[in-house]
Amino acid sequence: MKPTCPICTSPSTPAFAAGEHRMYRCDGCQTAFVFPFPSSAEISRFYDRFHLSSEAGGFYDEIEDRMQADFPAKIARIIGLSGGNPGRLLDVGCGKGFFVKACIDRGIHAEGIDLSVSGVRHATEVLGVKAIAGDLASLKPQLGIFDTVTFWATIEHLADPIGMLRHVRDVLKPGGRIFLSTGVGADWLDRLLPGVTQWYDPPQHLFVFSLDGLQRSLSAAGFQIEDTDACFERTRLRKLIRIVRGAFLAASLRACAEVGRLRRGEFPMTRFPLGNHMSIVARRSD
16 A cells, blocks of 8 residues: 655655665655654664663764754854844754753753653753753643744654644744754755665654655644755855765765666665755744
8 A cells, every 4th residue: 555645645656665664755745754654662662772872882972963063053043043032942852952052052041842851851950951851742831932943853753743843833932933954855865866865764764854845844834934955064165065975975876876787687775874954944824
């Protein structure tokens, strides 16, 4: 059975197999998604290991270090697009609270929420920032209303991304903004190396959004797009390097794949550490 796209309800086509998981590509918005979704038990087992320290065999420490390097550029983007005053800010999926702390250090009234009890404990006890553990849907009345919500590299992990965006909208004041980032699929790099960029990584990533798919999701949740950067980097030089490096490596790997198919009928493709990263700013529409 071919599922319909959870984003735009268009038909989908089997696209990629990643271990025991299969991803489909929407024929309409070109977003890729896992179907069927992994069980909650499987996802729990994955994240129990994923959030371990590097010494214990986990992966999050390395990702967190890379994300922290982007904080200054992200905060500058927030301040610039908020007219210098982001107001009260909620970081959804705050993890250990490092982005909340970086915002506070820049004079922004920030707090966080995350499902991880251990992450929130680090945020409150080690960093001394305000954060709460739990699900946004159930904690909305307790949290109150915000001027700004940040949602970094989180939406791709969710089984119901539009539902979560609607919960985000509920905690934003009229005209409030969401700053969101995620890996981008169905762009020029993904077309060169279909299905093997770093974002195709179930059960960690359940969705690989196209730009169109993410814009549709925000619109369906009651947001109006204000700004889009389909290849976000912390500096212009890094963006240029990313584009050139990605184009060269993707074209080279694609050429090797074609030669391999000619010689042996197949080429053992693997997941490569390539992929563009998009950042979108949207305003709550009323």
